[in-house]
Amino acid sequence: MPMSRREFVTASALAGAGAAAVATGVTLNKLVGHPEDPSGEATVRDLTVLDNIEPQAHEDVLLRMQRELVKAMAKPVEQRHWIMVIDTRKCVGCDACTIGCVAENKLPPGVVYRPVIKEELGQFPNVQLRFTPRPCMQCRQPPCVPVCPVKATWQRPDGIVTIDYDKCIGCRYCITACPYYARTSDFGEFYGDGAAIGAPAGTDRPVTGGIQPWEGVPNFEYAKNWARKKGSKKSPKGNARKCHFCLHRLEVGQLPTCVTTCIGRATYFGDANDPDSLAVELITGNQAQTLEPHLGTRPSVYYIV
């Protein structure tokens, strides 16, 4: 039986109301910023790091980068934009950055923020090795942010894409959405879990086996205390996790661990809004490129090739 005119008008009104509700929801969502982003003078840091050390000629680049970090932290957060520059000509694939990051953030098994991709190119005798450390790109147009259903991940004014461990529901949609495979999920594992108990003394195995005390030491990501305990399901277990440029270290004037621990001084860090910074100098003075540029994500990590 065909619709009457009244039914048609009512149905159209309902459909129109539904469409309007959808459009309003999406628009409001885009307009309202994330409420937890601090900004302005409250984010200015007066750090005394290296106050007593005069700059010298030929000093380690780490010192220069640390001074530039202190200078950047003296500005409000919205005036900084952190970038990382990785010189692949210098990277030797030692994985010190990978392990340094694991140690700094107490990463459990299966979680890694900065693996180093190693590729062998060509055929003997014309063989080349290429090493590509891959931290989170902290994209200017991050595809992982819009997919989160609970606003647990967002981009800070300084460009770092953060995750609120207390909000994340562990749906792992952001993990599928990252084109750089930069996010991993914490499945609650421990290094010592299932280790042999009662191994003979004198060997390199722990005598008691099982989860070791150091695995319960908390990490301080996002300047909060996160301890992982066996039997507990508290965050960061069950959460998506990723590189955050060691935000908790930046706040106190320390460079990210991967920058500090790199034996080849192949990783640089700085403020893209400071034209005098080493990082900007490297990008403008060399063949610097980003990964997957065709996607338009505009990463904040640059590679000198």
Add this chain to the structure above:
Amino acid sequence: MTVSTSLSSYRFDRRWDFRLSLLAGLLALGLGAVGVLRVLLTGDHGALGSAVPWGLWVSLYVYFVWMEVGMILGYYALKHVLRVKGIEILGPVIVMAAICALISALMIIAMDLGHPFRAWRAMVFADFGSLMTWMIWLHAFYVVLLVAEFWAYHNDYEDLIKWLNWVNIPAGVALIGVIGSLFGVVAARPMWSSAVLPMAFAMSSLIAGTGLILLLHLLFSPLAGRPQYKETATELGRFLMWAILIGAIAALANLLVALYPGVPARTEGVRLLLFGPYWWTIWVVHLGLGTLVPLVLLALFRERLVALLTAAVLLVVTFVTVPLNVVIPGLAYPTPQFAGIAEAYQHPRLAYEYFPSATEWLVVVFAAGLGLTLFALAYRLILDPYYRRLARNLEA
């Protein structure tokens, strides 16, 4: 509701059907509870990892949603558009089956979350820029619609049924479209990133739903034993045959278009699906048992109820391989620029090989058992008394 007088001799003779279904459902719940408890108490997420973060559970969620929405949309199409006789009376059964499938779907996707008890945040602190939020909200809305529709059927509120039908159609289409788009908008996964995925999901849903409608008709129609029963079954079989044929052609076109360019970044996922270690799930299970055998049965032996039943069972059961072969191959390989990522830092959770663990299978068994148990109880306690009452009213 308007029913034909052919219902007047309705008799309940499904006591053993009910008992066996309930027993099977309870056994599945008991066995599956082991897996569910492991997930809830220890956070065991089976073989899922960061390389393949979605697997069996997300695939089964998609499967249950296809069934739930496909049944309802298929029912409306058969009732209002194709005007199949004898289908209207199956309405309450279909809506109840959809509710049970929905409960199974929600249960299984909750198990997949790293923090299932935070799922409420998606309702209270929703981000409407995310398709997953829309999926959650539309699903919640769909629960309300289905329960309201069942209540309307149960109380014979025909006007309300009509209005709910009108609202249910766009809601169902939106839900299926959003779920397809949830995968389709992920530019990071070339195999998923396509505008065709929402349409493919809608088509798959209709095919699977029509198959389940045929199965429900054959097993639960109150017209059993009457001439109309077989006529309706044959008619449903004919529509199912055409639906499978059209779906198969669409899938073939989709695959050929995906493979044609030969660009590895675009074709790797499809190659993995067709020729990877689980090639048999597509060629033997889905194409063979789930498509060709039902097509032959429906084309040549449609007059036989056993053939119709076999075709419906094969289609419904094997259709689970379709979402499995969308979700997993889409994730199980890195794009060429990151070909070395799996070797960069080795751990089982970072490997691209994935096969569901025992825990994952047990959770699926629990979800299926939950749906079966709920449906068996609903049929015995609600649907059967409803049809008896209907038959008595007609006799009076």
